[in-house]
Amino acid sequence: MKKTIILFLCLGQFVLSQDPGIEQTISRIYTASLEQGASYQWLDHLSNQIGGRLSGSLNAERAVEWGKETLEGLDLDRVWLQKVMVPKWVRGTFEYANIETSPGNTINVPVCALGGSIATPASGIRATVVEVQSFKELEELGEAGVKGKIVFFNRPMAADNIHTFEAYSAAVNQRTQGAAQASKYGAVAAIVRSLNLRLDDFPHTGSTRYDGIPLSQRIPAAAISTNGAELLSSMLKLNPNLKFFLKQNCKNYPDVLSYNVIGEIKGTKFPEQIMVVGGHLDSWDLGDGSHDDGAGIVQSMEVLRLFKKLKIQPKRTLRVVLYMNEENGMRGGKKYASEAFRMQTPHYFALESDAGGFTPRGFSFDCTTAQYEQMRLWFDYLAPYQIHEFSRGGSGADIGPLKDGRVVLAGLRPDSQRYFDYHHAANDTFDAINKRELELGAAAMASLVYLMDQFDVSSPD
Amino acid sequence: MKKTIILFLCLGQFVLSQDPGIEQTISRIYTASLEQGASYQWLDHLSNQIGGRLSGSLNAERAVEWGKETLEGLDLDRVWLQKVMVPKWVRGTFEYANIETSPGNTINVPVCALGGSIATPASGIRATVVEVQSFKELEELGEAGVKGKIVFFNRPMAADNIHTFEAYSAAVNQRTQGAAQASKYGAVAAIVRSLNLRLDDFPHTGSTRYDGIPLSQRIPAAAISTNGAELLSSMLKLNPNLKFFLKQNCKNYPDVLSYNVIGEIKGTKFPEQIMVVGGHLDSWDLGDGSHDDGAGIVQSMEVLRLFKKLKIQPKRTLRVVLYMNEENGMRGGKKYASEAFRMQTPHYFALESDAGGFTPRGFSFDCTTAQYEQMRLWFDYLAPYQIHEFSRGGSGADIGPLKDGRVVLAGLRPDSQRYFDYHHAANDTFDAINKRELELGAAAMASLVYLMDQFDVSSPD
Numbered sequence: 001m002k003k004t005i006i007l008f009l010c011l012g013q014f015v016l017s018q019d020p021g022i023e024q025t026i027s028r029i030y031t032a033s034l035e036q037g038a039s040y041q042w043l044d045h046l047s048n049q050i051g052g053r054l055s056g057s058l059n060a061e062r063a064v065e066w067g068k069e070t071l072e073g074l075d076l077d078r079v080w081l082q083k084v085m086v087p088k089w090v091r092g093t094f095e096y097a098n099i100e101t102s103p104g105n106t107i108n109v110p111v112c113a114l115g116g117s118i119a120t121p122a123s124g125i126r127a128t129v130v131e132v133q134s135f136k137e138l139e140e141l142g143e144a145g146v147k148g149k150i151v152f153f154n155r156p157m158a159a160d161n162i163h164t165f166e167a168y169s170a171a172v173n174q175r176t177q178g179a180a181q182a183s184k185y186g187a188v189a190a191i192v193r194s195l196n197l198r199l200d201d202f203p204h205t206g207s208t209r210y211d212g213i214p215l216s217q218r219i220p221a222a223a224i225s226t227n228g229a230e231l232l233s234s235m236l237k238l239n240p241n242l243k244f245f246l247k248q249n250c251k252n253y254p255d256v257l258s259y260n261v262i263g264e265i266k267g268t269k270f271p272e273q274i275m276v277v278g279g280h281l282d283s284w285d286l287g288d289g290s291h292d293d294g295a296g297i298v299q300s301m302e303v304l305r306l307f308k309k310l311k312i313q314p315k316r317t318l319r320v321v322l323y324m325n326e327e328n329g330m331r332g333g334k335k336y337a338s339e340a341f342r343m344q345t346p347h348y349f350a351l352e353s354d355a356g357g358f359t360p361r362g363f364s365f366d367c368t369t370a371q372y373e374q375m376r377l378w379f380d381y382l383a384p385y386q387i388h389e390f391s392r393g394g395s396g397a398d399i400g401p402l403k404d405g406r407v408v409l410a411g412l413r414p415d416s417q418r419y420f421d422y423h424h425a426a427n428d429t430f431d432a433i434n435k436r437e438l439e440l441g442a443a444a445m446a447s448l449v450y451l452m453d454q455f456d457v458s459s460p461d
Numbered sequence: 462m463k464k465t466i467i468l469f470l471c472l473g474q475f476v477l478s479q480d481p482g483i484e485q486t487i488s489r490i491y492t493a494s495l496e497q498g499a500s501y502q503w504l505d506h507l508s509n510q511i512g513g514r515l516s517g518s519l520n521a522e523r524a525v526e527w528g529k530e531t532l533e534g535l536d537l538d539r540v541w542l543q544k545v546m547v548p549k550w551v552r553g554t555f556e557y558a559n560i561e562t563s564p565g566n567t568i569n570v571p572v573c574a575l576g577g578s579i580a581t582p583a584s585g586i587r588a589t590v591v592e593v594q595s596f597k598e599l600e601e602l603g604e605a606g607v608k609g610k611i612v613f614f615n616r617p618m619a620a621d622n623i624h625t626f627e628a629y630s631a632a633v634n635q636r637t638q639g640a641a642q643a644s645k646y647g648a649v650a651a652i653v654r655s656l657n658l659r660l661d662d663f664p665h666t667g668s669t670r671y672d673g674i675p676l677s678q679r680i681p682a683a684a685i686s687t688n689g690a691e692l693l694s695s696m697l698k699l700n701p702n703l704k705f706f707l708k709q710n711c712k713n714y715p716d717v718l719s720y721n722v723i724g725e726i727k728g729t730k731f732p733e734q735i736m737v738v739g740g741h742l743d744s745w746d747l748g749d750g751s752h753d754d755g756a757g758i759v760q761s762m763e764v765l766r767l768f769k770k771l772k773i774q775p776k777r778t779l780r781v782v783l784y785m786n787e788e789n790g791m792r793g794g795k796k797y798a799s800e801a802f803r804m805q806t807p808h809y810f811a812l813e814s815d816a817g818g819f820t821p822r823g824f825s826f827d828c829t830t831a832q833y834e835q836m837r838l839w840f841d842y843l844a845p846y847q848i849h850e851f852s853r854g855g856s857g858a859d860i861g862p863l864k865d866g867r868v869v870l871a872g873l874r875p876d877s878q879r880y881f882d883y884h885h886a887a888n889d890t891f892d893a894i895n896k897r898e899l900e901l902g903a904a905a906m907a908s909l910v911y912l913m914d915q916f917d918v919s920s921p922d
Binding site for chain 2: 035162361384388418434437
């Protein structure tokens with residue numbers, strides 16, 4: 001069991017000296033989200049009427065339009081689009097693989113191209129396979145052991161790490177860098193075990209990077225389902241000379257114009273200070289992106305709807321940003337931050353939801369120790385809502401670029417045990433979302449934003 | 462938003478002065494449960510090969526046999542059956558209801574008989590409906606407003622209470638006592654809104670009690686799905702004179718013989734002191750009882766399997782009890798306790814899992830303040846496993862009868878947001894179980910038992 005040292009908040013006994021006005025507002029936020037919430041219906045539309053929305057796709061543009069129109073219906077002070085150029089990668093019309101144990105005897109295995117991968121030749125790639133668990137192993141094999149072969153990266157996520165995002169981080173370099181590493185030694189393709197904690201038949205996509213490798217030296221990369229990986233590994237033990245066949249016709253296109261969708265409620269006292277909540281509007285193309293990150297989108301929009309509905313007037317300007325292109329480029333998050341720096345827009349707080357729509361358990365903060373100590377004093381306002389896990393560490397990919405040593409960054413931390421069952425796969429669909437859990441996440445976010453606005457957290461200087 | 466004052470543990474910073482031997486054992490427990498656990502496969506068998514197992518049914522006897530055989534395969538020191546007479550109620554061959562808006566115009570609505578209910582006459586019951594939210598309302602209507610009618614109890618579970626078991630407790634009297642109360646005023650049947658937080662088409666069964674009302678004065682009771690309840694309520698507003706038709710042929714039979722299934726590992730130092738873990742082996746008959754309480758059964762069995770597998774020798778005797786008949790009589794729990802008292806078997810600790818197979822979040826304890834203060838000192842051994850919610854209050858229905866002022870009683874507290882989506886309904890099936898979440902619960906239980914055994918918690922005298 002791998003362990004993580006997390007700083008836990010001393011919750012103490014339920015503090016009775018809390019401000020009843022603040023308690024009551026948080027209670028109203030929860031009741032409104034659970035009893036008349038909009039998040040679930042919004043997600044139904046985004047998932048089922050629009051669907052998967054990879055950057056640069058028609059669906060992504062439909063999602064932008066929907067996001068803008070929906071925010072315009074909330075009577076905010078301002079709604080606008082922020083231009084951003086995004087990569088365009090298209091999966092193509094087929095992806096296919098099999099294990100050939102002897103000439104003519106094949107078993108199909110579920111695969112999908114990794115985002116950004118090049119296509120195979122039109123006739124596919126047929127080659128022997130070398131299985132590795134790490135880049136070190138790959139390096140030891142060297143060109144002699146790799147040239148002309150397909151490299152099969154098969155290091156599983158560690159099932160015994162209850163912090164599933166850590167298990168993901170410890171395995172994801174196979175997907176992001178596997179093809180680039182394998183190409184150095186003359187491999188002809190890379191097959192990566194899906195980043196999934198359970199055994200099933202869904203291949204999980206996600207981006208791979210060639211990191212400056214010239215086009216002519218790039219090799220195709222695909223994910224294989226966990227069951228497929230187990231099968232391939234077993235069969236390699238029986239026959240190390242078996243052939244693997246891969247065919248995919250995905251393609252990279254030039255960048256296209258897209259947008260971050262932004263809406264805001266002007267602050268009453270410090271309108272120049274911005275509090276931003278958001279998630280990413282793009283998703284992968286296999287499922288409908290309900291958990292990643294449809295949930296974060298509708299929860300973030302719901303924060304502003306709840307403020308309006310409950311007539312909570314923020315002292316600071318409250319902004320929602322639906323970032324474009326988190327999945328394969330992070331262009332939206334970078335663009336938003338660079339514009340904020342260019343315009344010298346002071347950001348007081350940024351909150352991201354991009355870890356699934358499951359029961360919220362806490363928040364992770366990226367801030368100074370002095371800021372964290374100030375916030376700790378009022379975390380227990382959230383204890384009655386089973387928000388217990390406060391930690392310091394990361395916040396979110398899209399808000400990360402805002403970091404300037406002053407802004408407090410935070411990420412919603414839902415229960416993570418089921419997240420990688422769905423992540424980047426065809427089963428990340430609306431039916432995997434629980435309405436209450438989604439609504440609890442929106443309420444927790446709105447409550448945290450409200451608390452951040454009520455209690456002025458000073459910046460370090 | 463209703464609030465609950467819960468005593469939270471001061472987790473403080475991660476305590477570095479913990480005993481590394483204890484930390485390591487807990488780590489081994491988690492790894493073994495998550496990487497080579499038996500709980501999920503056991504539940505697959507219990508749910509899919511046996512299925513729903515209402516007390517007194519053939520399936521319940523098959524479950525007893527399976528439980529005994531499975532425990533016998535674990536190399537325990539002793540496995541035995543404890544006889545217990547249980548009620549036998551059979552749903553019968555049909556249950557059917559419709560709303561008749563005008564003669565000949567009917568809309569079917571999903572209903573199911575409540576456990577213990579009598580049948581309707583063979584030709585069914587057709588009557589006008591009076592909708593109430595409470596027994597007080599019923600009393601105010603009196604015989605003048607109720608006689609000859611069907612009483613429709615339609616008080617929903619409070620969606621804004623994040624403690625869903627509290628919301629359940631606040632609504633369940635409609636199901637348990639509704640028919641008995643309505644019969645006092647001459648009602649001909651009782652229809653109860655399903656105890657479900659979401660709107661769907663599954664009626665939720667559960668026991669109803671006639672509490673000494675003579676057979677001739679009893680009236681049939683059925684649950685209606687939440688969507689059905691909403692429809693009925695809306696249509697009553699349009700036409701208060703509409704007729705409701707109910708037909709069901711369930712039946713009560715004389716008590717039959719059944720069994721608690723018990724297995725134990727003898728303690729090395731205090732073998733006379735018993736630590737017991739358990740859940741209930743019976744379930745309702747609509748689904749396969751995967752969450753209620755197949756999960757608790759396999760988690761409890763897994764505790765002993767993990768102790769054996771990891772060669773953890775408990776100082777005290779560790780016993781698993783698969784209680785029979787929690788759902789409609791609690792006979793197994795009562796029998797186990799009465800035998801323990803009769804034989805003067807000292808119980809040191811009792812732990813129950815009967816709140817679903819979801820991600821474990823903590824434990825609730827029923828013990829003295831002095832005992833709780835002793836335990837608090839070592840709760841933080843569980844913090845790395847995201848077990849944060851320790852509270853005082855109830856433990857579990859089956860272990861409750863063991864309470865004697867000395868024994869520490871505890872209940873596993875998993876995330877409860879989805880529990881009532883499935884509770885007592887046809888969708889409480891194996892596919893609603895997540896393997897990791899189930900295994901985390903088993904590991905949390907085994908770890909708590911291990912900690913209770915390591916740290917001697919003194920009884921009050």
